[in-house]
Amino acid sequence: ISSWVISFCSSSQVTRSPLFPLSVGASSLQIYSGCHSTLNRIEEKAMDECEDDPKEFVKLTYEKLSVDYISELVTSPSCGAVSLFIGTTRNNFEGKKVVWLEYEAYAPMAETEIKKICRAVRQKWLTVKHIAVHHRLGLVPVTEASVVIAISSPHRNEALESLKYCLDTLKAKVPIWKKEIYEKEEYSWKENKECPWATHN
Amino acid sequence: ISSWVISFCSSSQVTRSPLFPLSVGASSLQIYSGCHSTLNRIEEKAMDECEDDPKEFVKLTYEKLSVDYISELVTSPSCGAVSLFIGTTRNNFEGKKVVWLEYEAYAPMAETEIKKICRAVRQKWLTVKHIAVHHRLGLVPVTEASVVIAISSPHRNEALESLKYCLDTLKAKVPIWKKEIYEKEEYSWKENKECPWATHN
Numbered sequence: 001i002s003s004w005v006i007s008f009c010s011s012s013q014v015t016r017s018p019l020f021p022l023s024v025g026a027s028s029l030q031i032y033s034g035c036h037s038t039l040n041r042i043e044e045k046a047m048d049e050c051e052d053d054p055k056e057f058v059k060l061t062y063e064k065l066s067v068d069y070i071s072e073l074v075t076s077p078s079c080g081a082v083s084l085f086i087g088t089t090r091n092n093f094e095g096k097k098v099v100w101l102e103y104e105a106y107a108p109m110a111e112t113e114i115k116k117i118c119r120a121v122r123q124k125w126l127t128v129k130h131i132a133v134h135h136r137l138g139l140v141p142v143t144e145a146s147v148v149i150a151i152s153s154p155h156r157n158e159a160l161e162s163l164k165y166c167l168d169t170l171k172a173k174v175p176i177w178k179k180e181i182y183e184k185e186e187y188s189w190k191e192n193k194e195c196p197w198a199t200h201n
Numbered sequence: 202i203s204s205w206v207i208s209f210c211s212s213s214q215v216t217r218s219p220l221f222p223l224s225v226g227a228s229s230l231q232i233y234s235g236c237h238s239t240l241n242r243i244e245e246k247a248m249d250e251c252e253d254d255p256k257e258f259v260k261l262t263y264e265k266l267s268v269d270y271i272s273e274l275v276t277s278p279s280c281g282a283v284s285l286f287i288g289t290t291r292n293n294f295e296g297k298k299v300v301w302l303e304y305e306a307y308a309p310m311a312e313t314e315i316k317k318i319c320r321a322v323r324q325k326w327l328t329v330k331h332i333a334v335h336h337r338l339g340l341v342p343v344t345e346a347s348v349v350i351a352i353s354s355p356h357r358n359e360a361l362e363s364l365k366y367c368l369d370t371l372k373a374k375v376p377i378w379k380k381e382i383y384e385k386e387e388y389s390w391k392e393n394k395e396c397p398w399a400t401h402n
Contacts, residue, residue: 068269071287077343080291083284083364086272090281090355142278154291156368163284164361 057132065145074130079152083159087147102179113174125158258333266346275331280353284360288348303380326359
């Protein structure tokens, strides 16, 4: 299972179809197996009759994340601002040399929590247009992205403020576990330290 | 002159070579005419002996901006965070339908001001690694990017905070003029309203 992708788009008209075991509980579901091409995006947008209605694109995937693709997903003709955050694997942690991070998630729960965050963003920033939260699972080598968040809005302040909120809340609330794999064949599983269930709290 | 690009990289070892009239005053200068390929990036990084020294990539260009390219420029093995802002042409302004924005700049002055902002960012956030500020000139159609700012840092807070400062200061200080071109063959030249020389202040 190295090429499947679970994608949630809250405003699309896709019927409920819990085809993949990990995705039970998703209110709408798309499965892609191809690359993140412009064609994907056009097909995705064409599925929706009203192209510029506010949308969320939530995805957990074992594939490499594409920043261009995700920024295009949220781009809107009525918006002048897109803010983005890319979380990448860093080559060190507490003096140890990290070679990979490995992410695991219980997908339905992670997806539910991310959807809650999207709703909270819309309640706090009424003019936010599209929100994309793509998280990679499995092994992520140094410099590659584990998470990309992108938000569009007519003006810049809402995009920037909601991005920070979305990211901080994702780190604190979404059950995605991270294993640091060190150069000398050691490893260590980590919760995000902000999580309420983190062991050091 | 639709395909030239002026690029400033403060930490590269390129000799002063004011080859292009608009770029007099740049302390180091590179001229590219190709597309923003991964190869460009590799060549650019290979030019610098110490690949992960903090760098600034400041560019004024008539070419389309590539978000992937710019995010790759600032990505660093020692950083876990990249923040990005993309300013795009919006299809409306005060009830009028906008079809294009047109940007003009006095390049040496714009470049000097952007370099000052980069220095200020480094003074305020000591752990910031790479900073890229790419601004498009000429006509920019609806949904395309006029400015992309990207900043990397080991942790997320510095990347997010410095991005907001960099963007706000760019809008307030850098002499880049914007012409809104409306559907009905009207147009209007605008300063950024935060600029001290803006007419309504």
